[in-house]
Amino acid sequence: MEVLFCISSLVAILSTVMVITRLNPVHALLYLVVSFMSVAMIFLSLGAPFMAVLEVIVYAGAIIVLFIFVTMMLNLGKETAEQERNWLKPRVWVGPSLLAAVLLAEMIILLTKGQPGSMQVTVVDPKKVALSLYGEYIIALELVGFLMIAGIVGAAHIGKHRKKTFHRFLEDEAETEQQLKADYHDVHTG
Amino acid sequence: MMSIQVSAVLIVAAILFVLGFIGVLTRKNILFMLISVEIMLNAAGLAFVAASAKWQQADGQVMFLFILAMAAAEVSVGLALVLQIYHQYKTLDIEKLNALKDE
Structure with a gap:
């Protein structure tokens, strides 16, 4: 079950990275569905089956459908992807990403410094x-x-x-x- | 009985939150910024569910339910705003939406 958790969190992180780097909104939304599904898997492995079901129904169902409706109504196409490519120059994203990565590193250090606690997973x-x-x-x-x-x-x-x-x-x-x-x-x- | 490190779950939640944060900071398209905000809310919910699993109490899951409802309300209003902005300005670039900017 530990393995299950590791795999699903790896999938979640990878698909979220893909979401924030895609140029076409529809591709990003498809990866977002994968991200929400894998977070639902994490919930399942943490012993929260009802939350996993709600995650799939509300996030991957309702919210993604809203986003897809709006994307279709806006008719964002090839020129939007081109525009995004122009906007996503390295000098635009390197600074904020590095600063956020520093914050993340601090947080990870803080989280691993504390006494190691493992939890027995029982279903709530x-x-x-x-x-x-x-x-x-x-x-x-x-x-x-x-x-x-x-x-x-x-x-x-x-x-x-x-x-x-x-x-x-x-x-x-x-x-x-x-x-x-x-x-x-x-x-x-x- | 399986056991999972508490810090591992919290680290995954922190990584997801930071990814959403980077998305909000770096993208210039309002639609992508809304998507990134959704990722951040989801990461916060993951931390709550992890806390619920740690102490085997239902409170964390209740909080996740509230986050879920808030995310749904937020995304409906946000997408209505995006549609209205697109109708009025014909663009989703936040650099162009500077009517409130102090000159």
Whole structure:
């Protein structure tokens, strides 16, 4: 099982590296699916089967589908990949990556310095999670409901596409109508 | 009964978080930045589940559920913003979206 954990975390790290280096958004999203799947495998090997299922359903299902919808609507194609290639010059990414790598090295040193603790993996079953969720965390759960409503309303409001132009058949008609209205106004106000 | 080093799981979570962080810092496309934020949230959730497995309590998994809900709400609003930005500016380059920049 230790081996299972090692393999899935290796896959997760590799696929995440691929996600942040791809030029085409769709390729990045496909690698992101692999990354989420392997994180779900890690959850399974940590004894959290319900979280693994939710990871696959919500992350790899819903969130990726949203991203793919938007990528398709934006119609990002070859020129976007070309643009990304121009943006991803080494002098752009070397500095931030090195600084972040220093932080990572510090964190790894800190994590390995402490007394080595190994954990016995036992499955925390969904029943325990549900009892805790609807017991002591009930307020937080209701707040999450508020958050979801806010997300839905916000997305619907922000994403509303106000149509500024008329259909090409209606465009002339609208213009003449406006002209007529202006003339009428002029005549009647002197 | 199997046993996994606690620090190994936390190191994997830290590596994933830093990868997402590098993505946010280096990419100039808003879509890729949103993807990287998702990776970072996922890494944080991994740390919570690891803590839940360490002490065999359900609290960490409950926190992961909350992170999941927050990520879903965040990504829906963020993608709506991306669509609106693309309609208005015809680009996703963050260097071009500098209307709030102090001259």
